[in-house]
Amino acid sequence: MTKNNYVRTAIGELPSDWEVELLDNIAERKSGHTPDKKIEEYWNGNIPWISLKDLSRLNKGFVYETTDFTTNEGIKNSSAVLLPQGTIVISRDATVGKVGILAEEMATSQHFINYICGDRLNNVYLYYHLLFRNHIFERIATGSTIKTIGLSFFKKLKVALPPIREQERIASILSAWDNTIDLKEKLIDYKNEQKQGLMQRLLTGEVRLPGFKGEWKKERIGKLITESKEIASKPDLNKRITVRLNLKGIQKRDVSSTEKEDATTQYLRKSGQFIYGKQNLHKGAFGIIPKALEGYQSSSDIPAFNFNEEVDPYWFFYYFSRESFYTNLEKISTGTGSKRINPKDLFKVKIHFPPYTEQQKLSEVFLCFDREISLLKEEVEALKEQKKGLMQLLLTGKVRVRV
Structure with a gap:
């Protein structure tokens, strides 16, 4: 696409055939709420309930688990809403702008804004779009101790809206990248678990390497x-x-400009x-x-x-x-x-x-594990950097996808 096919919009330079829409016009906004914590019947049920305890589960695509669970009674007797699978959730307090996609029906606390996408908006595309524009949430947040974003911001929030087929294709490409990263990270976890299990057996003498005998x-x-x-x-x-x-x-x-050398x-x-x-x-x-x-x-x-x-x-x-x-x-x-x-x-x-020679052999085993894990981590970081570049190109329309 040539430069002439781009136009300046309220959210940056975009392809001329993309729209810029108020998010409220293309998705249904829902607020969250906390059922009364003092009433036992409202808690430990089977409805996953996202709270600030679950912030670490966001920015990772689909949300599969929550720390707390509410009940149907909790939903009925509060302003909490049962949100359908695929709903986009955004944190508006504490660590603001963290985004996730509900993997199943869930509810959220009042610390989140939630969007149920309409026919013109693909939810996975919206997830990546909001992830890409995370800086706007951080910039708008107010508060000296706990940062927060007011409801008025979300009422005015605009998003880039490519044709729906293009949204789906962008979402598919970025999801494939995330799946590759996820597989690599799971392999790292597996290697670490494997290493820890071997350490427990080999470094205690429970299992010996071939060729080594005798008491430690x-x-x-x-x-x-x-x-x-x-x-x-x-x-x-x-x-x-x-x-x-x-x-x-x-x-x-790490040395700050105000830190002074002490007498220690x-x-x-x-x-x-x-x-x-x-x-x-x-x-x-x-x-x-x-x-x-x-x-x-x-x-x-x-x-x-x-x-x-x-x-x-x-x-x-x-x-x-x-x-x-x-x-x-x-x-x-x-x-x-x-x-x-x-x-x-x-x-x-x-x-x-053990004897020194056995120590050396044991070290070699675990150093090999660490080298392999280190290489996998480097691959993950490289993939993450490549994904950032892809998001920059795809979500601004600098590179168009075939549909």
Whole structure:
């Protein structure tokens, strides 16, 4: 299509044969409501009810599950509405502008605006259109603590309306992209579950790798690692390490323009060291320092450790990575307010460990899993970026689809 076939509209430049319509003219708007929480007969029924608890389920296409369920009595005795399958829901409070498509009949709380599409509007197309224009919801939201969008905005909301066949084709193409992403993400979940199951069996000695026999040693952690206390000669706020609450989640510190350097002693850290957060070790805040963070610094709240010659660093990391192991470490935390796990207490914990050569082989198994999972994640991110580009082209009519 040439440039001459485009026109400026209230929502941007669009093909001349597309319409711009008030959403209220082509879809039936419905509000949500919350049945009385004090009346037991209104709850724990068989009608899925979307609330702010379910925000994480939006922006993922169809909504299949909800946290809470209401009853027919709850619907009858409140302003809640039983919405048909295929209804589009939009969050108007808290995290505004999150969108979903009902996979079955459901109701929503008052924190959502809902649209039942008419004959001129494909619901899946509308889902992607609203997802693409998410920035307008964020811009219009008001409130200092909890953001909200007033009803007047939705009464004036306009959408781009291609011919219905083109809407259906756009929806089909973007849905296919999302299905591919979903399959990749499910494969990642499967690989992670497979890895966790193997870790539990192989890292406890329940199952041995071929060619390895004999008893494992039992020793205190303090005999396997030594705390590194090399003080940084020049503390540098821009070269400090933080430990996120996820496995292997080590990164540079984010520095704000208003943050000032404090007087806390900083310790020099080296790649290959084991590191953890004292307050959150039991939540999975630990890892091996990567080469990229060689020479970075951390305070004593994020201690680092060198390994003795009997220990393969990645075997040690994967041994800790079993959720059943690291969550149990909360038992050794100390303190009255913010509890911490100090090195001296961690050192007393006894673990079973195999010979060094077996440790290396075990590390190789799980490093292979991690490399495969990492590649799959990269593929997912690439697909998501490609999908963004496709949405930009298809939902503005810059590229037209054959119908």
